Amino acid sequence: MTREPKQDRSRATRLRLLESTIDCLAELGWAATTVGVVAERAGVSRGATQHHFPTREDLITAALDFMFDSRMERARKETPDVPPGSARTEAVVSRLVEQYTGNLFNAALQVWTAAAADPALRERLLPLEERFGRVAHKEAVEQLGADDSDPVVHRMVQATLDLARGLGLADVLTDDSARRREIVRHWAAQLDTVLEDARSRRAADPLAR
């Protein structure tokens, strides 16, 4: 009977460390985010921290992994309850772009930028980057109700994610939200035309694929 609560406590400790890592990275930057600072902020002993994450790299990659997964899970739950079409496209693009702002993006940016000048860290991040890109694309396709087998649609969904990343970067130093809303509105209209054209092509030739 003591097993379950102990596991729960351990899970809660782990979670506090991961969240503290993201906050430290976003607020203090890469260099200042040491295991000691993260542990203190989470109110977890150094010993318990090292039990969960033997190295700084373990802690940081686990934090990115965990936060990406929570974000994707939340996105799936919040899929707009409207049929595919311009309103849905705009709602999805807007939510997707907002995911590339705030603490998680800033934390990831700290790690990615450090990796640009650190080959060992880069090797470690590549599988994460590959997985994040793949899952984010699949999620965007599903939420847009898009036909990803259409090559134009495939590239334009990719471009939407690249645009979201660029808008995230533009928001790092200043609050860019007003301009971002306008960009989202105009791009969503363009993207919706692409999705609509693909739907018409498929309707005209349903056996094409």
Place this chain on the structure above:
Amino acid sequence: MTREPKQDRSRATRLRLLESTIDCLAELGWAATTVGVVAERAGVSRGATQHHFPTREDLITAALDFMFDSRMERARKETPDVPPGSARTEAVVSRLVEQYTGNLFNAALQVWTAAAADPALRERLLPLEERFGRVAHKEAVEQLGADDSDPVVHRMVQATLDLARGLGLADVLTDDSARRREIVRHWAAQLDTVLEDARSRRAADPLAR
């Protein structure tokens, strides 16, 4: 008669320091780019370096400023010699996107990311960011032969620059050039439709603006 060569030498020293700063930032990262490292790499004494740039921040912001200006100057010289239309749009978007990869982008990314967790550095960078954004937009409009007074065109040119920034970020850890070429091709086609529509609107109602 000794004045001119001395000025030339001083200018050449300054230039070597600025180029060395960009290379150090891109290769070694923010923390490792100290005045000492930059000076040694440029083969310039500490005294001469401090004469040109009293602080590390002076050196780094001057380096970003200088490299941005050289890049813009080069871009102006290389404006494609084709009339506005789909070929020109693709050539301009492609070149624009390539400007957001490589050493200068990586160097700027190091500084921007450090500023995200450093309010004093952020204050210092804001006027640079504002100027870079404004000049890059104006340059893109001219090279595309676009009518920036058209609100859809204005936003889509902005989105193109945001996309370029996002593609630059995607290229930091891995060589993303093959995928990027495809995105550029599809995005340019989309942008060209927007530019073409704006041209038709203006032709149909030349007094509208």
